[in-house]
Structures are given as structure tokens and as C-alpha cells.
Amino acid sequence: MINEKSIIDQVLQGNDEAFAELVKAYEDKVYNLCLRMCSDREDARDLAQEAFVKAWRGLRFYKQESAFSTWLFRLTTNVCIDYLRQKKRRSAVSLTTDDELLQLDVPDPSPTPEEQVQQTMARQTVASAMEQLEEEFRTVLTLRVVEELSYEEIAEILDLKVGTVKSRLARAREKIKKILLKSGNDLFDHSVKKNREEDAL
Amino acid sequence: MKCEEALLLISGHLDHANTIEEEAALQAHLSTCSACRDVLQAFEYADQGIADLQEKAPEDLCDRVMEQISQPKKKKHLRPWLGVVAAALLLVVGVSATVDLQEENIVPQTATVSEAYSVQRSVVQVDADALAQQISRERDAVVAVVREMYYEIETYPCETLEEGGVLYALPDHNAAVLLHETYGCAIYEPNENSDTAYALLVP
Structure with a gap:
């Protein structure tokens, strides 16, 4: 430090x-x-x-x-x-077109080609979903999830009340969830289904 | 608990921001509501996906920053429309020529542009400069004249003046000097010892 x-x-x-x-x-x-x-x-x-x-x-x-x-x-x-x-x-x-999507590198060094394609697609879908979020939701989600800042710090950065940060984050997550579902993200569906199956057991 | 209320707490749960009571209420709801359990899983998945998008900064970022800050500071900060006028003027009289905007004997084809520039410039500057001088004298303070809102001053306490303009109270004398060095703002100081400082924002 x-x-x-x-x-x-x-x-x-x-x-x-x-x-x-x-x-x-x-x-x-x-x-x-x-x-x-x-x-x-x-x-x-x-x-x-x-x-x-x-x-x-x-x-x-x-x-x-x-x-x-x-x-x-x-x-x-x-x-x-x-x-x-x-x-x-x-x-x-519109800011988002398929051509403009980031070509994202795959972080895992040793996946099979099939896994690699799947991972890259999943990353591109999430990146695209973030891009489609309105600025106010993208900002708050980035400061929380990427920068891992506390609600108090985010409130100070964005000149908001802590309660507003909390509710805006919930709305941002709800919005990105809808975008991901709409995009037909297989992994996303899989994740939910898998947990449903686990719950059922 | 309604699912709508649970949504806020599910988000708070992921951020470890719920109180003990909220967390207990959420867990009780989740144990009976599979739809909200799905929401929790979906939120977790999205959060993880966003976190996984992180990358290393470009290797040359630091060098680029250090190179830029080591360059000589800008002496003058023109407002965008003045920049366009100045650029047009430079094109007409040639880049190598010495351009003195206050000179009267500028080549004829540039007269209109230069007159417009001088008139606009003097109208804006005389009022603001006189006001800045007056404030500087009356309050025994250093005053920097700023023509647009800079992020550096926006968080300081301000007062709106009857004469027009907004006066921002700066932390010290050096802050005003910094505005001058960074943006080329004119500064007025009654004496070098004064540590009261303002930025006068004029339209």
C-alpha cells in the first residue's frame, strides 16, 4: 500500500x-x-x-x-x-450494434475451444447488456460491482442519498437481468435452471 | 413480504448491505418463494459476469499521462467559439504571421473577424475584470476570473452576485494561482500575502 x-x-x-x-x-x-x-x-x-x-x-x-x-x-x-x-x-x-461489441479476450488460459467460444460469447453478452443499460444504472452498477465501493462512497461520488444508491442498484440489477434474459443467454438460463433443480432435490 | 420488497433486499444481500432484521426477513421469504430464489441466482450470475469483464489497464497508460503532464502548460484557454474564430483568423493571415488581435492595421480581409473578436472580447472582459478588481480590493482577496465552469471549483461554497456572476470561495491563494496556470485565467490580487481567494465565474 x-x-x-x-x-x-x-x-x-x-x-x-x-x-x-x-x-x-x-x-x-x-x-x-x-x-x-x-x-x-x-x-x-x-x-x-x-x-x-x-x-x-x-x-x-x-x-x-x-x-x-x-x-x-x-x-x-x-x-x-x-x-x-x-x-x-x-x-x-443507438450506441449499441453487434459490430461495435468488444472483442473480449478469454481470461482462462486452458479451456477447450468449445468452452472458449462459450466463455467469449457469455462475456460479450454481459458487456453488451451493460452497454444497453441507461447511463445512471450503468454507473452505479460499475461503481459497486467493478470498483467494489460502499453505498456511502457511491453516494458521495454521484451526489446521491445512500437510500437512492440502494434502490438504484436493485433497479439496475433487475434491468440487466431482463436484458440478459431477452438476449437468450444460454448460460444465464442454465444457471437459473440448475439452481432450480438443486432446490428441488 | 411481497416479491417487490424482496427485490431491494436481494440486491442489498449481494452487497452485504442489509441489516440483521432485513436479512432474516429476506431468508424467510426466500425459503417460500422460488421466483425470488431465481432472481437471487440471476443477480449473482450478472454480478459475476460484470466483475469478470475487468481487464488490465493498457501498458502505456502511465507513460502517456506522465508525458502529457510534463508538457508546458496551456497559457490561454479560449472558449470554443473563440477558438473557431481564432483558427479562422490564423487560416486567413497565415500560420507563421504574428497575430495581434488588438492591432488596427490587420489585413483588410480579416478585419471583420478580428473586429468581431475584439469587440466580443472587450465587452466580456471589461465588466468581469472590473468586477474582479472591485471584489479583490473590497475583500482584500485574490480573485481569478473564470469563463466556464471547471470541475475544480464546483464543490466550493458560492454566492451569486447582484452584479452578475457567481463567486466561489477557494481554499487558498495557490488555488487561484493554479487556475491561472492551468487555464490562463486572469487573476487580481491586492497583495501577495492575502490568503482569501475566490473564483469569479462570469457568463
């Missing part, structure tokens, strides 16, 4: 190089937040870069009463939302 406060102090005193340690500590989290928000690797890289540069510029404005990560995620979320709104203004066309 890096000593964030000490690094932030160093950066504020003009040591820009120290900022690299903060980038390294948070790059995966910031990048994944951007990736889930915009669904495109190249855009996610650019947005993550923009978020870090803004964080560096605005570090003096970081009031240390909240965690640095909360401040950084708030800033990153705003960068992503700004981008999505600009993109929406530029094009009224």
Missing part, C-alpha cells in the same frame, strides 16, 4: 514524477471504470488518461476530508459522463 498522502504532498510541492505512483496504483480501477462506461478500449484509455491529467491539475483542490480514491472516481465518472453526453449529442444513433 503506497502512502498516498506523502505522494500527494510531493506532487503539490512540484515533484511531478511522484504522480506516476498514484497513476500506477489506480490505473486498473480508473481504466475499468472508463471501459464499462464507454465500452470501447481506445476511448477508455483516452478517458482514463484525461481523468489522471485532470487529477494532477486539480490535486490542489482535493480536500483531504474524503478518500483520494473517492475524489478520483468522482472525477473519472464526471469525465466519462461528459464524454457520453457529448457523444450522444454528436450522434442520435
Whole structure:
């Protein structure tokens, strides 16, 4: 665990190089937040870069009463939302088409070809379902499930009440469940059926 | 418990956010409702699927960030429409020419554009700058003039001024200097020792 406060102090005193340690500590989290928000690797890289540069510029404005990560995620979320709104203004066309789906790598190194295809399809279906969620639901689900933030942290990042975070998460899960079912996700059906069978036994 | 109520608690269960009482009520409901058990399994599946989508950040991300922040800071932050005007002006007079927007002896074909630019610029700036100077004097504070909302200032306490504009109370003198260095905002300071600072946001 890096000593964030000490690094932030160093950066504020003009040591820009120290900022690299903060980038390294948070790059995966910031990048994944951007990736889930915009669904495109190249855009996610650019947005993550923009978020870090803004964080560096605005570090003096970081009031240390909240965690640095909360401040950084708030800033990153705003960068992503700004981008999505600009993109929406530029094009009224739906964001999702089959051609635009991410080509997702399979994390498991040794599946059979058949399993590999199945895993890739499942991942693509989930990624596509996330992309189809409205921005407000996608944001809250990403902050909770990908970034594993508490309701309180999410409330601070999104300027919401904790109760709203809780209800919005439930609605987001209900929505993504419907999208997945609609997409005819075999694994999803299988998972539910399997558990039903287990319950019956 | 109705299934609608259970939905909220199923989601809370996955986040370990339910109280002991809520969790007990949920478990009691789940033991008698197979539909909600399916919902729980489906939510778990979706959560796992989303979590599994995580990837490593691109290897060059850190280098790109460090390269960008090591570049010289922008001296001036034009509003988008001014940028377009300035770009048009540069195209007309040539990139290598020294463009002085306040000069009167600009080549004839650029006169209209440059006049428009100068007039707009002076109308916006004179009022805001005079106001900033006045606030700086009256409150013995450093005042940065900002022309658009920057995320850095939005969380600070603000007051709407009768003269127009919104005044944000900044944490210290350096914050105003940073706005100047980052965005090229004009700053007014009665003396270097003043640690009261504001950002004046003008339309």
C-alpha cells in the first residue's frame, strides 16, 4: 500500500514524477471504470488518461476530508459522463450494434475451444447488456460491482442519498437481468435452471 | 413480504448491505418463494459476469499521462467559439504571421473577424475584470476570473452576485494561482500575502 498522502504532498510541492505512483496504483480501477462506461478500449484509455491529467491539475483542490480514491472516481465518472453526453449529442444513433461489441479476450488460459467460444460469447453478452443499460444504472452498477465501493462512497461520488444508491442498484440489477434474459443467454438460463433443480432435490 | 420488497433486499444481500432484521426477513421469504430464489441466482450470475469483464489497464497508460503532464502548460484557454474564430483568423493571415488581435492595421480581409473578436472580447472582459478588481480590493482577496465552469471549483461554497456572476470561495491563494496556470485565467490580487481567494465565474 503506497502512502498516498506523502505522494500527494510531493506532487503539490512540484515533484511531478511522484504522480506516476498514484497513476500506477489506480490505473486498473480508473481504466475499468472508463471501459464499462464507454465500452470501447481506445476511448477508455483516452478517458482514463484525461481523468489522471485532470487529477494532477486539480490535486490542489482535493480536500483531504474524503478518500483520494473517492475524489478520483468522482472525477473519472464526471469525465466519462461528459464524454457520453457529448457523444450522444454528436450522434442520435443507438450506441449499441453487434459490430461495435468488444472483442473480449478469454481470461482462462486452458479451456477447450468449445468452452472458449462459450466463455467469449457469455462475456460479450454481459458487456453488451451493460452497454444497453441507461447511463445512471450503468454507473452505479460499475461503481459497486467493478470498483467494489460502499453505498456511502457511491453516494458521495454521484451526489446521491445512500437510500437512492440502494434502490438504484436493485433497479439496475433487475434491468440487466431482463436484458440478459431477452438476449437468450444460454448460460444465464442454465444457471437459473440448475439452481432450480438443486432446490428441488 | 411481497416479491417487490424482496427485490431491494436481494440486491442489498449481494452487497452485504442489509441489516440483521432485513436479512432474516429476506431468508424467510426466500425459503417460500422460488421466483425470488431465481432472481437471487440471476443477480449473482450478472454480478459475476460484470466483475469478470475487468481487464488490465493498457501498458502505456502511465507513460502517456506522465508525458502529457510534463508538457508546458496551456497559457490561454479560449472558449470554443473563440477558438473557431481564432483558427479562422490564423487560416486567413497565415500560420507563421504574428497575430495581434488588438492591432488596427490587420489585413483588410480579416478585419471583420478580428473586429468581431475584439469587440466580443472587450465587452466580456471589461465588466468581469472590473468586477474582479472591485471584489479583490473590497475583500482584500485574490480573485481569478473564470469563463466556464471547471470541475475544480464546483464543490466550493458560492454566492451569486447582484452584479452578475457567481463567486466561489477557494481554499487558498495557490488555488487561484493554479487556475491561472492551468487555464490562463486572469487573476487580481491586492497583495501577495492575502490568503482569501475566490473564483469569479462570469457568463
